[in-house]
Amino acid sequence: MIRFILAAIIALLALSVAAQDSMPPAPYAYNQLADPRLEAEASALMHTLRCLKCQSQSIADSDAPMAGDMRHQVRSRILAGESPDEIRRWLIARYGDYVSYEPEVSSTTWPLFVAPLLLLLVVGAVLLRRLGKRRSDAEGGDVA
Amino acid sequence: MIAEIGLAALWLAAALAVLQMVSGAAALRTGPAGEANPLAIYARPAAVVQAFLAVLAFLLLLRAFAITDLSLKLVASNSHSMKPLLYKLTGTWGNHEGSMLLWVGVLAASGGLLAGFEKRLPERTMGATLAVQGFVALGFYAFLLLASNPFERLPVPAAEGTGLNPLLQDIGLAIHPPTLYAGYVGLSVAFSLAMGALLTREVNPSFARVMRPWVLGAWVLLTLGITAGSYWAYYELGWGGWWFWDPVENASLMPWLAATALMHSVSVLAARDALRTWTIMLGVLAFSMSMLGTFLVRSGVLTSVHAFAVDPERGAFILGLLGLYIGGAFTIFALRAGAVAEGKRFAALSREGALVFNNVMLSAILAIVLLGTLYPLLTEAFDVRVSVGPPYFNPASAIFAIPMLLVMAVGPLLRWKSDKPARLQFELALIAALVIGVIALVSFFGRFPLLPLLGLGLAAALAVAALLPLKGRKLARVPVATWGMVLAHFGVAVSLFGMACEGAFSEEKLAAVAVGGTEQINDFAVMLDAVTPVAGPNWTAIEASLAVRQDGGEPVILTPQARNFWSPPQSTSESALLTKWNGQLYAVIGNQAEDGRWQIRIWWKPFVTFIWYGGLLIGLGGILAIAGRVKVDVTRRRAASKGDQRRADLEALGAVAPQPAE
Numbered sequence: 001m002i003r004f005i006l007a008a009i010i011a012l013l014a015l016s017v018a019a020q021d022s023m024p025p026a027p028y029a030y031n032q033l034a035d036p037r038l039e040a041e042a043s044a045l046m047h048t049l050r051c052l053k054c055q056s057q058s059i060a061d062s063d064a065p066m067a068g069d070m071r072h073q074v075r076s077r078i079l080a081g082e083s084p085d086e087i088r089r090w091l092i093a094r095y096g097d098y099v100s101y102e103p104e105v106s107s108t109t110w111p112l113f114v115a116p117l118l119l120l121l122v123v124g125a126v127l128l129r130r131l132g133k134r135r136s137d138a139e140g141g142d143v144a
Numbered sequence: 145m146i147a148e149i150g151l152a153a154l155w156l157a158a159a160l161a162v163l164q165m166v167s168g169a170a171a172l173r174t175g176p177a178g179e180a181n182p183l184a185i186y187a188r189p190a191a192v193v194q195a196f197l198a199v200l201a202f203l204l205l206l207r208a209f210a211i212t213d214l215s216l217k218l219v220a221s222n223s224h225s226m227k228p229l230l231y232k233l234t235g236t237w238g239n240h241e242g243s244m245l246l247w248v249g250v251l252a253a254s255g256g257l258l259a260g261f262e263k264r265l266p267e268r269t270m271g272a273t274l275a276v277q278g279f280v281a282l283g284f285y286a287f288l289l290l291a292s293n294p295f296e297r298l299p300v301p302a303a304e305g306t307g308l309n310p311l312l313q314d315i316g317l318a319i320h321p322p323t324l325y326a327g328y329v330g331l332s333v334a335f336s337l338a339m340g341a342l343l344t345r346e347v348n349p350s351f352a353r354v355m356r357p358w359v360l361g362a363w364v365l366l367t368l369g370i371t372a373g374s375y376w377a378y379y380e381l382g383w384g385g386w387w388f389w390d391p392v393e394n395a396s397l398m399p400w401l402a403a404t405a406l407m408h409s410v411s412v413l414a415a416r417d418a419l420r421t422w423t424i425m426l427g428v429l430a431f432s433m434s435m436l437g438t439f440l441v442r443s444g445v446l447t448s449v450h451a452f453a454v455d456p457e458r459g460a461f462i463l464g465l466l467g468l469y470i471g472g473a474f475t476i477f478a479l480r481a482g483a484v485a486e487g488k489r490f491a492a493l494s495r496e497g498a499l500v501f502n503n504v505m506l507s508a509i510l511a512i513v514l515l516g517t518l519y520p521l522l523t524e525a526f527d528v529r530v531s532v533g534p535p536y537f538n539p540a541s542a543i544f545a546i547p548m549l550l551v552m553a554v555g556p557l558l559r560w561k562s563d564k565p566a567r568l569q570f571e572l573a574l575i576a577a578l579v580i581g582v583i584a585l586v587s588f589f590g591r592f593p594l595l596p597l598l599g600l601g602l603a604a605a606l607a608v609a610a611l612l613p614l615k616g617r618k619l620a621r622v623p624v625a626t627w628g629m630v631l632a633h634f635g636v637a638v639s640l641f642g643m644a645c646e647g648a649f650s651e652e653k654l655a656a657v658a659v660g661g662t663e664q665i666n667d668f669a670v671m672l673d674a675v676t677p678v679a680g681p682n683w684t685a686i687e688a689s690l691a692v693r694q695d696g697g698e699p700v701i702l703t704p705q706a707r708n709f710w711s712p713p714q715s716t717s718e719s720a721l722l723t724k725w726n727g728q729l730y731a732v733i734g735n736q737a738e739d740g741r742w743q744i745r746i747w748w749k750p751f752v753t754f755i756w757y758g759g760l761l762i763g764l765g766g767i768l769a770i771a772g773r774v775k776v777d778v779t780r781r782r783a784a785s786k787g788d789q790r791r792a793d794l795e796a797l798g799a800v801a802p803q804p805a806e
Contacts, residue, residue: 030734030743032654043652048535055446056390058533061383063717063734101533108528115515116540123508123544130500131492 028075029068042075045084048101049074049091058101147216150204151295154245157197157252158285164190164255164278171271172343184267187274188259194281195256202236202249205294209236212305218242218294220302224711226682227308234318235308240442240458241294243321247438248284250329254358255281258333265354266346273340280332283465291461307711310683316376324369324396328434330362331403334410335473338427342476347420347484352413355427357770359410362430363403364766370396371759382717382732384747386646386755389537391446394517395437398510402430405506408499416560418487418496422503428477432470433510439466445521491562498555505548512540542595549602550575552636553609556629571612578605592648599644607637625772632765639758645727645751656741666748668729669693673701675733675742683709685718688733688742692722704733728752 033039043060049070051062059067059074070091077087091099103109163186170183208216209232212225222239223232237243255277262270288294334355341351373396378386387393406426412419440446443459490496516532523530553575557568565572583601586592610633614622653665662671673689685707691699702720709716722729727750734743 025735030654030656030745032652048533050531050533056388056392057383058388061381061385061388096529098529098531101531102535103530103532108523109530112515112519112532112536116512116543119508119511120543123504126504127501130504131497 025065025068026072028072028079030071031075033075033079038078039075041084042078045078045087046071046074049088050099050101052095052099146204147208147213147295147297150201150208151293153197153201153204154285154289154295157194157201158282158289160190160194160197161278161282161285163187164194165275165282168271168273168275168278171268171275174268184271187271187278191252191259191274191277192256194278195252198249198252201295202245205242205245206233206236209233209242214303214305215297215301217296217298220298220305222305222308224305224307224682226711227313228681230315230318231308231313234312237321237325238308238312241288241292243325244284244288244292244442245294246322247325247329248281248288250326251281251284251332254330254333255336258336258358262354264350265340266344269340269344269346269351271340272343273336276339276343277332277336280336280469283468287458287461287465291458305711307682307709309712310707310709310714310716313682313709314376314380316372316380320369320372320376323365323372327362327365327367327369327403328399328437330358330365331399331431331434333358334362334406334427335431338424339473339476342424342480342484345480345483347413347424349414349417352410352423355423356407356410356414357773359403359407359427359430360766360770360773363400363407364763364770366396366400366403367759367766368763370400371756371763374759375756378752379719379721379730380716382719384650384652384719384730384732384749386643386752389513389516389532389534391517392441394513395440398513398517399430399433399437401506401510401513402426402433405503405510406430409503412496412499413487416488416490416496418490419500420484420487421481422500424477424481424484426503426507428470428473429507429510432466432473435462435466435469439463440517488561490560493558493565494562495555495558495560498551498558501551502548502555505544505551508544509541509548512544513537516540538595542598546598546602549606549636549640550579552633553602553606556613556633557609571609575605575609578608586648596644596647599640599647603637603641603644606640607634610634610637623772624775625769628765628768628770628772630765631768632762635758635761635763635765637758638754638761639756642751642754642756642758646749646755649750650752651748653744653746655744655746656737656739657744658741661741663744663746665729665746667695668746668748669696670702670729670731670744670746671699672742672744675736678705680707682711683707686733688731688744690720690731690744692729692731694724702729702731704731706733706735723753726750 033042046060047058049059051057051059051064051067051070053064053066054062057067059070073091074087077090078084082090088100088102092104097103097106097108103112105113167183167186167190170181171187173181205218207213208219209223210229212219212223212232214220214225218239218241222242223235227235235242237246255274258277259274265273337351337355337358341347341355373393374386377388377393378384406423406429409419409423409426413423439459439462443462445459516537520530520532554568554572557571579601581601582604583597586597586600610630613626613630651666653663655663657663657672659672659674662669664670669692671691671693673691675686675688678685678687685705687703687705690702690704692702693699700722702722704720705718707716707718708714717732717734720731722731727748730747730749732745734745736742
């Protein structure tokens with residue numbers, strides 16, 4: 001079922017994208033916001049959103065029409081006063097976690113956040129074992 | 145006919161790999177009287193001949209691409225008769241089969257070099273090493289011959305080839321993959337040596353001295369390969385980024401991280417006889433990461449896990465090899481590590497201690513990169529798609545990179561075995577003052593993101609600290625290898641400075657410009673002079689002519705292009721760069737709008753070039769380190785042979801040979 005819906009969404013996207021190809025890009029696809037502070041905010045956000053039509057590119061770096069549309073969405077929403085987090089959530093609700101390069105803690109991504117903490121513990125343990133013991137040996141005066 | 149010779153050479157080479165394996169293993173079994181096994185003499189020649197055959201096969205494929213032999217399937221589907229000769233040649237490794245043949249060719253060549261020239265190791269260890277090398281080579285010959293034959297003929301020769309991906313028709317591709325592959329595969333020798341030493345329980349400084357040039361060489365090649373790859377992505381992909389934590393990029397970074405740790409570890413083993421098990425483990429890890437990188441890039445798993453699941457032959461084959469070699473190696477490691485005696489001991493505060501700390505940090509960064517790269521593939525297999533990108537990798541790796549950089553600043557100043565903090569009061573204060581001072585100074589001028597800010601502070605401290613080991617020494621008498629270390633550490637600071645500046649101070653300008661219109665960015669005025677159509681050998685393009693004036697000075701003309709290739713049909717964006725000592729102006733031309741204006745995208749990236757200058761310095765440092773070791777080695781050998789000569793002369797004179805002083 002999920003696959004069917006996904007396929008349907010992809011087909012719809014493809015249709016709309018095909019239509020877009022012949023249309024001029026949306027106003028903010030290739031134009032910056034006048035306020036440099038807002039533009040910086042938008043640009044930072046756009047660099048962390050995935051272009052869904054490309055392989056490993058953010059929407060800020062892609063020439064795909066769909067990326068242009070998403071840039072337009074981001075810039076016009078920033079201009080309307082929405083916060084970058086709200087826009088990210090809106091896009092995730094629309095396209096799924098896949099669209100955001102900044103994984104959020106959720107039932108599917110928790111290992112990404114637990115692992116570095118575990119790693120910190122392991123690193124601490126390894127260092128203590130390798131270096132801590134030696135130090136006490138050295139203080140004992142016997143360094144072979 | 146030529147192609148069939150190539151194929152036959154590969155089969156013969158595979159057969160010799162079997163001989164090398166059997167004969168090398170035979171060296172481990174000595175006869176009842178302790179004499180060498182008669183079978184053992186074949187390992188070295190087998191490795192050398194195998195190297196010739198594998199390299200021959202690669203050269204024959206190169207020839208097929210040079211003359212565009214369209215009866216070969218590989219040439220027909222990846223080349224085109226109208227391509228410039230250089231890109232015909234580089235197209236040889238711009239595809240799956242060709243690049244795997246290059247991989248195997250380098251593997252065999254390094255095995256051959258080891259067998260031909262390395263005489264310092266005990267024969268048993270050498271035998272075990274060559275057996276492992278043969279075993280690894282055999283797996284990849286099987287992969288090549290059974291699952292990706294580069295010499296496959298078409299039933300009917302094609303009339304014309306389909307061409308090479310235009311992004312790959314670039315001088316960057318001529319250098320980048322072969323360098324990287326040579327680095328990947330150079331680590332195979334480190335792996336085989338580690339296994340050989342582990343099997344024969346010969347993990348000692350003389351073994352480390354044999355291993356060190358291989359590790360250093362592979363590490364230099366990886367460093368240069370990653371640097372070249374990063375610069376290629378920067379100017380060729382046309383979006384001004386130099387690193388995106390893309391899985392393909394990570395695939396090359398992971399072996400580099402492991403090799404960096406291994407290189408430091410093997411130096412400690414050679415100099416101090418400490419860190420024995422670490423060296424072995426890192427040797428296994430480094431080559432495992434090379435193979436994992438090859439798997440990620442070559443199996444198609446990155447485009448889609450599902451595509452991989454549908455056509456799993458190649459991917460499953462490499463995955464099987466990966467499991468066999470990595471699993472096998474870690475099993476032997478687990479069984480034998482206990483038998484390898486711990487090396488010399490040292491205090492926590494010592495140069496060894498600092499190196500251990502940083503090896504742990506490098507391994508932790510490696511673990512983060514590995515997790516972030518594999519996790520999306522893992523969830524995709526369960527139909528959940530997530531993206532892991534810079535917002536995750538940057539902070540997660542910084543947790544470990546920042547302490548590592550701090551320790552790296554202090555480490556080279558410490559004494560071996562044990563040291564006292566009081567001795568380094570001045571240096572420690574200087575480093576701390578630089579980090580804090582630079583961060584405070586930069587924050588005074590504006591608000592910048594945290595990581596670039598930290599990067600600037602650390603870069604300044606590291607640049608000074610890298611030079612401190614030279615303090616109070618006669619520069620003419622500093623060993624070449626020490627210069628190498630100083631240069632490489634300084635290169636890290638340079639590179640870090642470039643990354644931080646690019647992150648903190650880049651400016652971007654997007655605009656629709658009419659011909660004759662001007663845009664201002666930083667202190668550059670960019671005027672669109674003209675837009676003209678141009679044509680190349682296998683493409684047509686729209687070329688913008690941009691007149692760039694800095695502070696009203698003389699104009700420099702930049703010509704970014706939007707290219708359209710016709711075979712295969714694909715468009716690329718050719719950026720134009722204006723390089724100043726303090727940064728680069730990066731210009732790209734986009735589409736034409738309804739009203740006739742042109743989309744222009746310009747960046748000013750201060751000090752961005754330092755990223756790659758730093759990479760080159762690091763590589764150069766590695767080369768100096770190799771040169772220094774070779775120099776010492778040659779001097780030592782010459783002295784030894786002179787001594788032998790004198791002793792022989794004295795004996796001939798009938799005199800009593802002098803006893804050695806020790």
